[in-house]
Amino acid sequence: MPSLIWLQGATDNGCTISFLNADxxxxxxxxxxLDVEVVFHPTISPWSGPRALEAIAPYASGERPLDVLVVEGAVQxxxxxxxxxxxxxxxxxKELVVELAPHAGYTVALGTCACFGGIAAANPNPTxxxxxxxxxxxxxGxxxxxxxxxxxxxxxNVPGCPAHPDWLSKTLGSLLLGMGDLIELDQYNRPKMFYRSVSHWGCPRxxxxxxxxxxxxxxQNGCLYRYLGCQGPDTHADCNRRLWNRQSSKTRVGSPCLGCTEPLFPDAGAGHFFQTEKRLPVPKGAKPLFHVIGKGFDGMACPAWVKEVARD
Ligand code: SF4
Ligand code: SF4
Known part of the structure; x- marks a missing residue:
């Protein structure tokens, strides 16, 4: 039976709560x-304290094989x-993680804090x-x-604040069913199957x-990019196609995408999460001049009814 140890660092438990909502x-x-033995998880394990440390010890020493190490939260x-x-x-x-990681078949960082530092490492990063x-x-790191x-x-890296439960369950499934080699990772070691597209894809706006x-x-119904700080075109995640609770997403309920799966979250949006910076917003990778000219023509071509509904 494959073994899994789940540790928590600087976390609000949000990624665990998200995962426990998996359906x-x-x-x-x-x-x-997956027939997996959860050797320890801070929330769902019935034991804690010395008993938990005893359970982890043989995996840290390499005496017992550890198949998956999941870390949620940043390491201080x-x-x-x-x-x-x-x-x-x-x-x-941090000592425990350094001991366990070399023995782990796979190591998974769950949530933006564990992947990139996230909220715990936001400026000025006091810890x-x-x-x-x-x-x-x-x-x-x-x-x-x-x-x-x-x-x-x-x-x-399975980032998100929190990570969608599917992103972890399908990653674990691939790893434990022997398909770990097939997982393609992007430049930030995020599985491309979830993070290749941007959350803008599939947004009803x-x-x-x-x-x-x-x-x-x-x-209002219009797009949240120009004035209300939406980072959907630059945020790699399939939120608007996978959906949360199988039915919704931030932009579907009127909130801009906050960019939480990106390595510079939250500092990149600090101070302007709900208001676009005072510049012409241009998605990363787009040619600014062509984008601005194109958007000008798009605006001129806009049917009256679309304009009307956008402000409803
Ligand atoms: S990524 Fe967000 S939800 Fe996950 S542990 Fe960090 S603060 Fe909590
Ligand atoms: S609200 Fe955001 S995600 Fe939706 S279309 Fe506008 S920019 Fe894209």
Whole structure:
């Protein structure tokens, strides 16, 4: 039976809560189908304290094989590099992760905090928090750029604040059913099957985006990009096609996409999550001049009814 250890660093437990809301399949189905033994999880394990440390110890020493290590939350290095801001028992979490990771068949960072530092590592990062193998956009983090799990893979990053339950369940499924080699990763080691497209794809406000018909205040139907800070065109995630609770997404309920799967979250949006910066917004990779001219023509071509509905 494959073994899994799930540790938490600097986290609000949000990624665990998201995962526990998995459906189609739900968590009991996932665990039984994958026939996986959860050696320890801080929320669902019945034990804690010394008993939990005893359960983990043989995997940290390599005495027992560890198939998957999942880390949720950033790893805190402070104060002064000791890691004492986050203790497991009496030891810094970072020591435990460094001990377990080389023995893990696969290591998965769950949530933007574990992947890139996320909210815990946001400026000014008072606890010296970092991700497992990235610090924001830079490779490194706790384990360093050269880290490879026993299966020869780097840390598999499953970002999101929180991560969608499917992103973890399908990643675990691929790994534990022997298809780990087939998982294609992008430049930030995110599985392309979830993070190749942007959350803009599938957003029902796309027609308004195309015609440059923008909502100017919350509650209107128009696109949230021009005035209300939407980061959908630059945020790699399939939220608007996979949907949350199988029925919704931020932009479907009128909130801009906050860019939470990206390595610079939340600093990249700090101060303007709900208001586009005072510049002409241009999606990354687009040619600014052509984009601006094209959007001008799109606006001129916009049918009257689209304009009308955008402001409803
Ligand atoms: S990524 Fe977001 S939801 Fe997940 S642990 Fe960090 S703050 Fe919580
Ligand atoms: S609201 Fe955001 S995600 Fe939706 S179409 Fe506009 S820019 Fe794209």
């Amino acid at each position: 189609q399949p739900d968590v009991p189905q996932i665990l039984s189908k 290095n402070g104060p002064d590099g000791t890691g004492a801001f986050c203790l497991v028992g009496k030891r810094p979490l 010296d928090a970092t991700g497992l193998q990235f610090h924001h956009e830079a490779m490194g 706790l384990l360093g750029p050269g880290y490879r799990s026993k299966a020869g893979l780097p840390v598999i 796309n027609e308004f985006f195309e015609y440059s018909c923008s909502a100017q205040s919350f509650g």
